[in-house]
Amino acid sequence: MTPYIDPSRETFEAFKALPRDTPIQMLNLLLYRDQxxxxxxxxxxxxxxxxxxxxxxxxxxxxPIFARVGGSIVWRGTFETMVTGPAERHWHDGFVAHYPNAGAFFEMIKDPDYQQAVVNRTAALLDSRLMRFAPGEGGDTFG
Incomplete structure (x- = not known):
């Protein structure tokens, strides 16, 4: 299975083409390297x-950069088991990061201090997924 640490040019262009002035939530799935x-x-x-x-x-x-641009973690959890999906696929952790808008995300990743910090992310991960969602309403039904 191909590992994914950073976006491809194609997927990042698709992300950049979406509206930048609306709130976004980013689902992060993380699989750490042993070393x-x-x-x-x-x-x-x-x-x-x-x-x-x-x-x-x-x-x-x-x-500190994430907080400065208005980001917050709205959910975090530790993986336990795959219910639907390939049984051999697992993650260590997952979380949902909320940004006031996509512009805040771009501001964060362009920050020189963030660019130094992200080396730690690259060193840490064996595989990951990062997915953008438009926030929706919670409720007591699936639909």
């Missing part, structure tokens, strides 16, 4: 960090 894989010259290379530890560093270093 983080940093570039050789990076300050955390050789520390023996797990992928989970490297992702915690990503959260610590990107968190």
């Amino acid at each position: 983080a894989q940093y570039p050789e010259a990076h300050e955390h290379a050789g520390k023996g960090w797990s992928g989970r530890r490297a992702y915690e560093e990503y959260g610590r270093t990107s968190g």
Whole structure:
């Protein structure tokens, strides 16, 4: 199975073509490496960090930028089992990040401090999914 860490040019262009002035929610599914894989010259290379530890560093270093653009985590959970889908596919963690609009997401990823922080994410992950949703209403039925 092909791992996905960063968007392809095609998928990122599709994301950029959607409205930028409406709230968005981003579903994140994470599968960590056993050992983080940093570039050789990076300050955390050789520390023996797990992928989970490297992702915690990503959260610590990107968190202030995420908060500054108005982001918040609206749900987070730890994977337990696949109910519908391939049995061999699993994730470690998942969460939904809310942004006031797509422009806030773009502001975050263009920030120079974020660009340094995201190295931790890349080092941490073996595979991931990132999906954009328009927020909807909750309720007590599936429809």
